[in-house]
Amino acid sequence: MNPFVNTQFGAMCRELRVAARLKQREVAARVGIAASTYGNLESNPHKTIRRERAERIGRLYELDDAMQAQLMAAWDAQPVSEYSQKQRDSWAIRNAARSKAKNHDRMKLSLLEVTMLLIATVDGAAIDPGTLCACGGPKEPGSDMFDEPDSSGQPCELCDALKLLGLTGWTNLQDVTDRLAAVQEKMTG
Numbered sequence: 001m002n003p004f005v006n007t008q009f010g011a012m013c014r015e016l017r018v019a020a021r022l023k024q025r026e027v028a029a030r031v032g033i034a035a036s037t038y039g040n041l042e043s044n045p046h047k048t049i050r051r052e053r054a055e056r057i058g059r060l061y062e063l064d065d066a067m068q069a070q071l072m073a074a075w076d077a078q079p080v081s082e083y084s085q086k087q088r089d090s091w092a093i094r095n096a097a098r099s100k101a102k103n104h105d106r107m108k109l110s111l112l113e114v115t116m117l118l119i120a121t122v123d124g125a126a127i128d129p130g131t132l133c134a135c136g137g138p139k140e141p142g143s144d145m146f147d148e149p150d151s152s153g154q155p156c157e158l159c160d161a162l163k164l165l166g167l168t169g170w171t172n173l174q175d176v177t178d179r180l181a182a183v184q185e186k187m188t189g
Helices: 009-019 024-031 035-043 051-060 065-077 082-102 106-124 157-164 173-188
Strands: none
Touching: 009 024, 009 035, 009 051, 009 065, 024 035, 024 051, 051 065, 106 157, 106 173
16 A cells, blocks of 8 residues: 555655654754755655655655655656756766876876977977977988987987877877877877
């Protein structure tokens, strides 16, 4: 036998409250929500509270297991409003970005950005690409930049930066720019 007249969550909460001779603000205080939120809960066809709060309502009225299950099934059946769904979606996107941000190397990303700015500046100013690299640039098409150390026997700072970013064997600015963009996309998604 169904102890509830109505099977909607808000109506069930109202039936329980009226039977217990409580006011909305009293139930709201005991459950830990604002009185206006509780008022919306009884009249709104959409979910207005989280599941934990809905469970608290059942515990407040000391419902048996069957009635508690019925109350929670009614809560589960309530749809989420379009506004709430948009909020949830934006929170999910923000949390995914935060999670991704925790997993990237900030120093590597900073190095990538500085290197890209340097290359963009040189590329935009029509400067000879060979002057960008203190090693002197590739000596011949297709040669590996890291095979050409400077007078100290070490690759220049740009070549070191590119090597740290995982780029080896670059031959021209367009190649470097394309490969750096791919690294940036991988790091920042």
